[in-house]
Amino acid sequence: MEFHPQQPAPFVPDDLTVPQFIFDGTHESRPDRRPAIPWLVEDATGRKIxxxxxxxxxxxxxxxxxxxxxxxxxxxxxxxxxxxxxxxxxxxxxxxxxxxxxxxxxxxxxxxxxxxxxxxxxxxxxxxxxxxxxxxxxxxxxxxxxxxxxxxxxxxxxxxxxxxxxxxxxxxxxxxxxxxxxxxxxLAPGEGRTKLAFLSFSSGTTGRPKAVAIQHYALIANVLQVAVHNGVNTNYCAREDQRYRPGDIAIEVLPFYHIYGLVINLHFILFCAMSLVVIPKYNFEEMLKSIVRHRISHLYLVPPHVVLLCKHPAVRNYDLRAHIRVIMCGAAPLSHELNEQLFAMFPGAHIGQAYGMTETCTATTMWALAQKRGVSGGSGVLLPGVVARVVKADGALAGYDEPGELVVKTPSVALGYSNNVQATKETFIGGWVKTGDEVRIRRDGEIIVMDRLKEIMKVKGFQVAPAELEGCLLDHDAVSDVCVVGVPDDYRGEVPLAFVVLTAAARARTAGDAARQDALKAELVAHVAAHKVGYKHLAGGVEFIDAIPTSPSGKLLRRVLRERAKALVRRRGAAAAKL
Structure with missing residues (x-):
């Protein structure tokens, strides 16, 4: 079956560029900004812009x-x-x-x-x-x-x-x-739907990062979808309990280059006549100071931020409850346990999760406006204008509470991957986007993300393609074959672990010598670290294996190694607990 949103899609102007929309665009969902409300605040100096x-x-x-x-x-x-x-x-x-x-x-x-x-x-x-x-x-x-x-x-x-x-x-x-x-x-009428605005990189479903071609209309559409969903500029309840009010203050610790930081944390917040405190480089304790110094009311976070917020001892030194009204977590699922801790820490705040992709120009779901607290472990309900299908392994459409791959259609869908026809055909199909995530949709419309069907890992909210790391490792003369999988990590969500098949020469050199094997593992970890940004490093380590399992047709059986990796992590944890 097809799943439809609780609200229809908002009207989206298709003849405006992003700056025209931000500076001069009018919409029934857009509140007036009082002259005294700054757009941006420079964190270190407090300068208001x-x-x-x-x-x-x-x-x-x-x-x-x-x-x-x-x-x-x-x-x-x-x-x-x-x-x-x-x-x-x-x-x-x-x-x-x-x-x-x-x-x-x-x-x-x-x-x-x-x-x-x-x-x-x-x-x-x-x-x-x-x-x-x-x-x-x-x-x-x-x-x-x-x-x-x-x-x-x-x-x-x-x-x-x-x-x-x-x-x-x-x-x-x-x-x-x-x-x-x-x-x-x-722009001429309708041109905003095709006029390119951003090339934002995403790993898509496989391989090296791909340039997602995002048009002006897509960003504007998502801002308006999120605004309508959240009742911006409507009196749906008493002002003190509304999620977004002119003059509220949000923090921007998310990077502007990331689609979450770009669309939701920057353009949506400015649309809401709020102020945005711009943090150049994230540091957790400095973030706490900024929350108090600037009286920040809205936090936009990813799971690693939430872990620290719930567990870091420095938190008790700051009166965060006096300021924080809304906490949104996105980019990767938040565990039930962390949700519950967050709820307990901020009993009066609006807290929930959202789900989206670069390919959909960010959010497709968000926790329901009728619920101050999102469903623990849930990713919210469909935004206005988003239609979803859940496709089972046999290709049939799933019903309520049946698992399958989430496929969505949204006004904010990107044009495809720039200069990559094949990848575009695999992900963008007739106006629908294959997410690569296994979900189930409850009868109340709540979407529960269960697992990742595609190979992409999410490390601290950033996409990491196994194929990219595998290509890097294959450049090392000791590596004959390799498979990289993600393993669970409490802080980062997932971290890459590499199963490596050594060349005959490397096997001979290290056979029966644990010290040499450990040294070679460290060398391979360092090799990736020298060529890739920090979140792509092999924080899960390297394990040597005799052969990479494949299907009879020769397809790599990554799921087999994912299960093996999870068991390995459990054994490591048990061994550490005995020390």
Missing amino acids: FEDELRNRTHGLANAISTKYKIVEDDVVLLFSRNHVDYPVAIWAVHKLGGVISGANPDFTTNELLYQLQETKASLLIVHPDALPIAREAARAADLSPERIVLFDVEGTSAHVREQHETVSSLIAFGLRNKTHYTERK
Whole structure:
């Protein structure tokens, strides 16, 4: 059967770019922002940034990169940075020119950044100074001139570095003092449905990260879906108990380059006439201080944050209950136990989970508005406009409480994977998106995520494709074959563990010698660490195996090794408990 939402899809304008929607868009779900409510707050300094300043900076930067770098229609600008108050300014400036934004993890290695540069064909890099050495190496390998590397302004950046590269502020000053060089990109009716806005990377169902092509309409649609679902700008209950109110204050510890941080934590919060405190680099104890210092009312988190919130001893030093009204957790399922702890810690707060993907431009489910507390272990109900199917292993449609793969159709669906027809065909099918997650849907509409059918792991909320790590390990001369699986981890959700088949030479060299085997395992872990960002490291370790199990047709039986890995982790835990 098909499962339908409790509310219809909202009206979504299809002739607006993202900055036009954010600055000037009107909608019945959009509350008025009082002049005294800032849009952004800089965490370290407390500096408040209001609409006029954001408009001016966006215009100035658009004018400057149009003039100096000739950024035009469909050019890609890659943002390689931690959170910064000018990050959204950079997004909106590029969109004003008809360009496309691709956000990259600032902890990427040179090879990872180079891959994204080459996949997107980016013509300009805007970089956090901390990431400049990697950016320079990757740009050199991609034949991108160092003159096309621009820096976000960060206190403490050396004068020498600033002399070598333009900064966002220097460009804005240039753009504001010179004649307007560009014409803002306006969309024809319906064009927002196809006009590319972002290339956001996701691992899809298999293989290396893929560039998800997200149009302006998709982001706008998801913001409006979430707003309608949460009763924004309606008096559905007493004001003191409403989830989202103008003037509330949210925290942005989620990275802007991640789809959750980009859509829900940035654009949705600004749409709600709330203030957003921008945290450049996440540190748990510093986050606690920020909550109290800025009187933050709304937390947007992933499971590792919740683990610390429930278990870290420093929490008792801060009066968080006095401020926090809403806690949302997404990117990966939260356990029943952690849910219950969170409920007990914040008895008066709205707390729940959401579920989504980069391919659906974020959320497709969220905990119901009628429930102050989401169902423990549940991912919420379908957002307005989202239709779902649960497909059983035999291809038949499941009914209530029957498990199967979740397949969804939503107004916020992306266009597909850029320059990857085959992967697009496998995931985007006739307007539907295969999620790769096994779920069941209860009669009350609550969606319970049971398991991951696809191979992708979720580590601290980030997608990790086993094939990417397997390819890295196969580059090592001691590895003949390999299979990487995710194993449960209390803090990170999952961590990668590699089952490795050694070459004949490596087997001979280490046979019967536990010390040499351990040294080689450590060498393989270090090999991955040298080539991949931190969350992709083999935190689950390496296990040697005689052969990788396959089906009669030759298909790798990853599930067999996943079960073996889980048993291995249980044995490790039992052994540690005896010590």
